[in-house]
Amino acid sequence: MSVLVVAELDGGAVAKASLAAITAASQLGGDVDLLVMGSGVDGAAAGKVAGVRKVLVADAAHLAHPSAEDAAALLVQLAPAYDHLVAASTSFGKNVMPRAAALLDIAQVSDVIEVLGPDRFKRFIYAGNALATVASTDAKRVLTIRPTAFAPAAAEGGSASVEPVDLPAPSDLSSFVGQEVSQSERPELTSARIVVSGGRGMGSGENFKLLDELADVLGAAVGASRAAVDAGFVPNDFQVGQTGKIVAPDLYVAVGISGAIQHLAGMKDSKVIVAINKDEEAPMFQVADYGLVGDLFKLIPELTQELKRAKSS
Amino acid sequence: MKVLVPVKRVVDYNVKIRVKADRSGVDIANVKMSMNPFDEIACEQAIRLKEAGVATEIVAVSAGEPKAQETLRTALAMGADRAILIESTDELQPLAVAKLLAAVVKKEEPQLVLMGKQAIDDDSNQTGQMLAALLGWPQATFVSRLTVADGRAEAGREVDEGIQTIAVKLPAVLTVDLRLNEPRYASLPNIMKAKKKPLDVVKPADLGVDVAPRLQYVQVEEPSARKAGVK
Numbered sequence: 001m002s003v004l005v006v007a008e009l010d011g012g013a014v015a016k017a018s019l020a021a022i023t024a025a026s027q028l029g030g031d032v033d034l035l036v037m038g039s040g041v042d043g044a045a046a047g048k049v050a051g052v053r054k055v056l057v058a059d060a061a062h063l064a065h066p067s068a069e070d071a072a073a074l075l076v077q078l079a080p081a082y083d084h085l086v087a088a089s090t091s092f093g094k095n096v097m098p099r100a101a102a103l104l105d106i107a108q109v110s111d112v113i114e115v116l117g118p119d120r121f122k123r124f125i126y127a128g129n130a131l132a133t134v135a136s137t138d139a140k141r142v143l144t145i146r147p148t149a150f151a152p153a154a155a156e157g158g159s160a161s162v163e164p165v166d167l168p169a170p171s172d173l174s175s176f177v178g179q180e181v182s183q184s185e186r187p188e189l190t191s192a193r194i195v196v197s198g199g200r201g202m203g204s205g206e207n208f209k210l211l212d213e214l215a216d217v218l219g220a221a222v223g224a225s226r227a228a229v230d231a232g233f234v235p236n237d238f239q240v241g242q243t244g245k246i247v248a249p250d251l252y253v254a255v256g257i258s259g260a261i262q263h264l265a266g267m268k269d270s271k272v273i274v275a276i277n278k279d280e281e282a283p284m285f286q287v288a289d290y291g292l293v294g295d296l297f298k299l300i301p302e303l304t305q306e307l308k309r310a311k312s313s
Numbered sequence: 314m315k316v317l318v319p320v321k322r323v324v325d326y327n328v329k330i331r332v333k334a335d336r337s338g339v340d341i342a343n344v345k346m347s348m349n350p351f352d353e354i355a356c357e358q359a360i361r362l363k364e365a366g367v368a369t370e371i372v373a374v375s376a377g378e379p380k381a382q383e384t385l386r387t388a389l390a391m392g393a394d395r396a397i398l399i400e401s402t403d404e405l406q407p408l409a410v411a412k413l414l415a416a417v418v419k420k421e422e423p424q425l426v427l428m429g430k431q432a433i434d435d436d437s438n439q440t441g442q443m444l445a446a447l448l449g450w451p452q453a454t455f456v457s458r459l460t461v462a463d464g465r466a467e468a469g470r471e472v473d474e475g476i477q478t479i480a481v482k483l484p485a486v487l488t489v490d491l492r493l494n495e496p497r498y499a500s501l502p503n504i505m506k507a508k509k510k511p512l513d514v515v516k517p518a519d520l521g522v523d524v525a526p527r528l529q530y531v532q533v534e535e536p537s538a539r540k541a542g543v544k
Contacts, residue, residue, distance in 0.1 A: 067479070068442065068452050091472040094438050095454045098407070102443035107408045107527035110437045124536070125435050126330045130339050133531040173451035173485075177467065177478040190473070226491065236457065236492055237475050242433065243351075243491060245473070261329065262433075268539070280544070289542040 001030030001118070002053075004078060006071075006087040006096065009036055013045045016191045017088035019152035024145040025086045026051050026153070027115040034160070035078065037071065039064035043162040050154040055162045062170040065179070066092075069171035072099035077168055079104055079140065083118070089144035101142035108142040109134055111246075113149035127242040127265035147190060148248035148269065182235050184222075189238070192221035194251045197240055197267070200227035201256020201277065201296060208233055210300045211255060217307045223247065223267075225257045241266035256296050259284025276300070314461075314483075316359045316368045317423040318393060319414055320352040320375050322384040323434045336532040339434075348384045351429025353391075353496040355489045358459065359427050360392035360497075367461050370394050372421055376413050378402050382512060389507035390499030396512040397421075401524060407435075409517075409524040411443035416520035418448060423484065425466070430455050430488040441488035451481035457492040 003025040007018040014022075014034075025032045034046050037058035046055045058074055075085055075096070085100060087093035089111045101108040114122035119136045121143065189195065196215045198208055208222070215222045223245070224238040240247055242265035252270035257263060259275070259282055267273070268287050275288035276296050285291045292299060324330055325345040333340045348356075362368040373388035375381040376399040385396035399413050418426065431438035445452035457476070458469030461483075470477045471490045481487075499507070517524045 065477070068445075068454070072446065091455060091470075095442065095452075098437075098439035098442035099446040099452065101439070102408060102411055102446035105408075107406055108437070108439050109528065110439060120531070125533070126324070126339060127433060127436065128536060129330050130332050130533050131536045132533045135529040135531050137527050137529065171451070172482075174453070174479050174481040177480050179472075179477045180475045182475045230492070235475065236471050237473060242436065243431070262326065273539075273542070285542070285544065287539050287542075289540070291542055291544040293544060 001083045002081065003028050003030055003032050003084040003086055004082040005032060005034050006075065006085070006093065007034045007036050007046055008088070008090065008092055009038060009041060009046070014049055014155060016152050017090050017147035019049065019155060020147040020150040021086050021088040021145050022049060022051065022153040023150040024112065024115055025084065028084050028118050030083065037063045037066050037074065045155070047160040047162045048156050048158050049160070050157040052158050052160040055160050056165045057162060058165050058167055060167055065176040067171065067174045067176070068095045068099050069173050071096040072103060073168045073171065074165070075100040076103045078165065083140055085140070085142045087144050088147045090147070093144045097142055097144050104140065104142070106138045106140055106142050107136065108144070109136060110144050112143050112145045127261050128268060129261065146246060148246055182237050186215060187219065187221045189221045189223055189240070190245050190247055192247070193249050194218045194220035195223050195240070195247055195249045195267070195270070196220045196253045196255065197223035197225065197257060198228050198233070198255050199225035199257030200231065202228060202233055205233040207297070210297070214253070214300055214304045214307070217304055217311065225263050254284050254288070255300060257284055258282045259287065314368050314425065315370045315372065315421065315423040316362060317418060317421060317426045318352070318356050318359045318371060318373045318388065319426065319428045319440070320356065320373055320384050320388050321349040321429070321432045322346050322375065322377055322381045323349045323432055326350055326433055332533055332535045336534055338530065338533050346380070348387050349429050349432045351431060351489060351491070354491065354493050355427040355429050356388050356391050356393065357494045357496040358489060361494065362461060363392070368425070372397060372423065374399065374414065374417055376401065376405050376410050385512055386507050387499060389510045389512070390504040391497060395510055398512060398514045399517060399520065400514050401517050403524055404526050405524055406526050406528055407437045407439040408443055408527060409522065411440050411447055412522045413517060413520055413524070414440070414444050415447040416522055418444070425461065425483060426486045428486070428488050430490055441486050445486035448486070451485045452488070453479055453481050453485065454488045455490045456487050457490045459487070459493065
């Protein structure tokens, strides 16, 4: 049995979400191969990931920003040699995998959080409020996995062979126009160990500076609720929740976030949750390990000061 | 240009759902149902395209039990011109729905399919991509900015890193994200008028689609509760 993992690269190295997908793939049993695609990619770093048999490299100018059309066509071409096709449920994986699944006439299992066997998986439904055990009756399986539910595979220690793949003809149905990447000095939201998030209670984008200061002291990433994004306080890629990013850090600090079902879906698997809110009835307090009822504009600067003092002493 | 808008009837997003005691599924008897929030956004966008003179006709389509007619009436009240219900009391999974929609698309020949990026009940995020695959059309998923002109659509997509813009040739399937627009409310006169708009009912068999589920939901359980915290 063999598994093909569609691995995304982050500055040449395998992205952390894809390392988690490799762990999930290894739990299926069988050999694990990686597919990397892009323009000017060599697969050298991917070959060092522990537990990988072979790295397939799809290197072509038109794959610089691979379209769903091109990526799915490539997967369909490679599929006959594999029993499972796996990717992390990132925006890339979510875009490409269902397209490949339909072309192969396979029902995809989305956002798997636990592998129970080669054809049995656990996944959340209803914004994380129910946990379903799903059995696939298809001959092959297409899966996306939730990166926060699996430990990343070791990026070093493997010695996989690296080989190029023949590519199907490029599709002319869609073209890449441009990308606006949000610049941040902070850790990436989905892989950060500590996340500080703000909601509508922050009042304005300007006030997010308070969270930035706190995040700097903690070495944390900054997230947000939908309300804060819709109000224009921060860009949309900050959003944590059912339809934004799913995070599970060691520490999640929710500031001025009421705790709607849709937000909880994105963070309730965090190890420790701290809620700071002036409304003591806020639903966030029901999932918080530590809650602080009070005015965030007073409490956050105090907390930041205390942390600075503790750090320097 | 004709626009097809698939809509789904789901448990209202504000409802705190309950898992059945026998673990066979989620208890949705006597629970408030409404249109999937992402589908409202797709519907709104189709109407805006019509108001801008880009679209000429909007066809709303839903697959599911007879009560999904209510969801289609909501789409009609918002501004869709007519509706199609693919009536089935069987469990319809994304691949089956994509096949049903592909059959409708082949009949109706729209230039654009506008749909939600995911349904808030099964959270699959698959149907639009699958539909595009089955039709051999391009796809733009997670769309939060859109211009349609000259036989192509330029879409800003919400990706993990920020916003990515792509151009797709029409016909195409677009799945919409939260920030594309603010859906309108249907006014009472429009709700009344919507009752007179045409709504056709077809069966999966009429469309030649086998809807048998490929995934078995073996059991559904409550997620483990967190320990109570301190304030």
